[in-house]
Amino acid sequence: MEHTEHQTTTAGEHAHPGPAEYVKVAIVLAIATAIEIGLYYITSLPDAAVTFLLLFLMVFKFALVALWFMHLRFDNRLFRRLFVTGLILAMTVFAIVLTTFQVVR
Amino acid sequence: MATTEAAQETHRTATGLDNRKLGMWAFLGSECLFFGALITAYLLYRNSSTQGPYQSDVYDIPFTSVSSFVLLMSSLTMVLALAAIQRGDHQKLHVWILATAFLGMTFLGGQVFEFTVFVREGLTVTRNVFGSSFFVLTGFHGLHVTIGVLMLLQLFGMSTAGRLPQEQSLRVELVGLYWHFVDIVWVIIFTVVYLIP
Numbered sequence: 001m002e003h004t005e006h007q008t009t010t011a012g013e014h015a016h017p018g019p020a021e022y023v024k025v026a027i028v029l030a031i032a033t034a035i036e037i038g039l040y041y042i043t044s045l046p047d048a049a050v051t052f053l054l055l056f057l058m059v060f061k062f063a064l065v066a067l068w069f070m071h072l073r074f075d076n077r078l079f080r081r082l083f084v085t086g087l088i089l090a091m092t093v094f095a096i097v098l099t100t101f102q103v104v105r
Numbered sequence: 106m107a108t109t110e111a112a113q114e115t116h117r118t119a120t121g122l123d124n125r126k127l128g129m130w131a132f133l134g135s136e137c138l139f140f141g142a143l144i145t146a147y148l149l150y151r152n153s154s155t156q157g158p159y160q161s162d163v164y165d166i167p168f169t170s171v172s173s174f175v176l177l178m179s180s181l182t183m184v185l186a187l188a189a190i191q192r193g194d195h196q197k198l199h200v201w202i203l204a205t206a207f208l209g210m211t212f213l214g215g216q217v218f219e220f221t222v223f224v225r226e227g228l229t230v231t232r233n234v235f236g237s238s239f240f241v242l243t244g245f246h247g248l249h250v251t252i253g254v255l256m257l258l259q260l261f262g263m264s265t266a267g268r269l270p271q272e273q274s275l276r277v278e279l280v281g282l283y284w285h286f287v288d289i290v291w292v293i294i295f296t297v298v299y300l301i302p
Contacts, residue, residue, distance in 0.1 A: 016188070016191075018188065019185055019188050022181060022184050022185060022188070023181065025181075026177075026178065026180075026181035029177055029180075030174065030177070030178070033170070033173065033174055033177060036295075036296065036300060037166070037170045037300075039300070040166055040300050047302045050301075050302060051301050051302065054296050054300050054301055055296065055301075057296070058292060058293060058296040058297075061177075061289075061292045062289050062292050062293065065180055065285055065288060065289045065292070066285070066289060068184075069180050069181075069183070069184045069281075069285045069288075070281075070282055070285045070286070076122055078120065078122060078127070079122075079126065079127070079130045082127070082130040082131050082133075082134050083130050083133055083134050083137075084134075085134055086131075086133070086134025086135055086136070086137040086138060087134070087137045089137070089138060090137040090138045090140075090141035091141070093138070093141070094141045094142070094144070094145040097145050097149075098145060098148060098149070101149055103148050103149055
C-alpha cells in the first residue's frame with residue numbers, strides 16, 4: 001500500500017523522480033556550493049553584492065533540497081502548506097525582531 | 106505482529122494522507138521557528154562582543170566548506186536509500202543508509218574538531234555573546250544531526266533484522282524528511298553564519 005502510494009497518487013501528487021534525477025540535483029547543489037565558497041574569496045566585489053549573491057544561492061539550494069529530495073514538488077499540497085506556513089511565520093517574526101533591533105534596516 | 110504492522114501501514118485517514126507524514130511536516134514547520142530563533146539570536150549578538158575572540162579570529166572557511174559539502178551529499182545518499190526501499194532493493198538500501206550515517210558522523214566529527222579548536226583559541230560558550238550565540242546555534246544543529254544518525258542506524262538494524270519490508274518504506278521516508286531538513290538548516294547556517302561578510 002505504502003509503495004503504491006508513490007505510483008498511483010492522490011490529487012495534487014506526482015510520482016517521485018528516479019536516482020538519475022537525484023544525482024543531477026546533487027551535482028547542481030555541489031556547483032552552487034562551490035560558487036558560494038568562491039564568492040567568499042572574491043575581494044573585488046562590494047560586500048552588498050556578495051551578500052545578495054550568497055543569499056540567492058542559499059535560497060536556491062534550500063529550494064532544490066526541499067522540492068526534489070523532500071519531494072515537496074511531487075507530494076500532496078497539504079505537506080507543502082504545513083511546511084511553508086512554519087517557514088513564513090518564522091521569517092516574518094524574526095524579520096520584525098531584526099528590524100526592531102536595527103540589525104536589518 | 107507482522108499482520109498488525111501491515112494493518113498500521115494501510116490505515117485510512119480523513120485526509121487520505123498518512124498521519125505520521127502529516128505530523129512530520131507539522132514538526133518540521135515548527136522546527137523552522139526553533140532554528141529561526143537561534144539564527145536571529147546569532148545575528149543580534151555576533152557583533153556585540155566587547156572582548157575577543159571574534160568571528161574573523163576563529164573561522165576556518167575551507168574546513169567548514171568541506172563539512173558542508175559532506176552534509177549536502179548525505180542528502181543525496183538518503184534519497185537514494187528511499188528510492189532503493191521503494192523498489193524493494195534492500196541491498197542498496199543498506200549501502201545508502203550506512204553511507205548517509207557515515208557522512209553524518211563525518212560532519213559531526215568535523216564539528217567536534219572545530220569546537221575543540223575554537224575552545225583552544227579562547228572562544229567558549231561563556232567567553233562573549235558571539236561565542237554563546239554561535240555554540241548554542243551550531244550545537245543544537247549538531248544535536249539534531251546526532252539524533253538523525255541514531256535514527257539511521259536504527260533503520261539499518263531493523264532492515265538487517267528483516268523488520269523493514271518494502272511496504273514500510275514510509276519509515277525511511279520520515280527519517281529522510283528529518284535528515285533533509287537538518288541539511289537545509291545547515292545550508293542557511295553555512296551562508297548566514299560563516300560566509301556573509
